[in-house]
Structure formats: C-alpha cells, structure tokens
Amino acid sequence: MTAQVEAPEHPPSTAPAVLISTPTVDDGVDVSRLAAESKVLDLNSRYAYLLWCRDFAETSVLARLDGPAGEPVGFVTGYRRPDSPNTLVVWQVAVDAAARGLGVAGRMLDALVDRVPGIDHLETTITPDNDASGRLFTAFAERRAARLVTSELFSAELLGDGHEPEILHRIGPFAA
DSSP: OOOOOOOOOSSSOOOOEEEEOOOOOGGHHHHHHHHHHHSSSSOOOOHHHHHHHHHGGGGGGEEEEESSSOOEEEEEEEEEEETEEEEEEEHHHHHHHHHHHHHHHHHHHHHHHHOOOHOOOOEEEEOTTHHHHHHHHHHHHHHTOOOOEEEEEEEEEHTTOOOEEEEEEEEEOOOO
C-alpha cells in the first residue's frame, strides 16, 4: 500500500471542492491512470482496476473535483478481509497533483470507513520509506481515537526484486 501526499498546491481560499463517491466500472480507467501517474504505487493492469471497480466498489472510493468536468483526482481501493469481515484492508491510495494538500486522502479514508457497515478495524501495509503513508494512517488513527499497531507482514526476501518489506498497520477498534 502506498499513498502519495505532498505539500499544498492550492491555498485554502482557492482550493476546489472535492466529491467522494463509489467507483463504477467506467472509473476503472481513471483509477488505473491515477495509479500509474502516482509513480509510487505497485501498478496493476488496467483489467485489474476495472475488476476492482466492479467487484470491490462498495469498499473503495473515488474523489472528483466538483465542477462540470468532474475530473477524478484520487482513489482508495479496499476490501473486507475474508477471515475478519469487520476489518477493511486498504490496498492502494493515490491523490493526483491537482488535489494534493487538500486533505483528500484523509477525507477518502474517513468517507470509506463511515460508509462500509460493520467495520471496526482498518489494515494496510506501508513500506518503511513511505513517510507520507505513515502520516496519513497515523492521522486517521488519531481522528478515530484508535490504537495503531505495526508489525512486518511480508519481508523483503519474500517480496523479492529489491522490494522493501511491507509493514502491516492495524488500526482499531473504532466505532463501527
């Protein structure tokens, strides 16, 4: 899991409004593009993002700039953990440069957790060099007044190809 969160590009007074909604299959193309443009996510095929927007739409969100074009500027993909259905696993988070610094990533996480019934824990993995994701999920835990516990989920050796280890961040319990 990786998120891209950077310094503000828009002063608060000129920041465009952002709408958060459930993705549709048609949004899969934009989700794929946003993932590729992030330059930090482990990229999946366009087909995978289309399937994700079909099969896991209820546990994912898409952020769009409010306006006539409704340009997609961010997404969160997630799923219920099969052996722990009260746990939402966040797979990927991305925010386009046009919306960075607007708190879009945090708003998407909050909207998603608020929308999915019966969720009282969130899990994600973050590589040790990804400070932005660490800050994003630490802030989420603080907003939810929830405990955040970390442990190595997948070692660098297991992942191979020079991939850093993936550190599991488990947040919860929080109000379902």
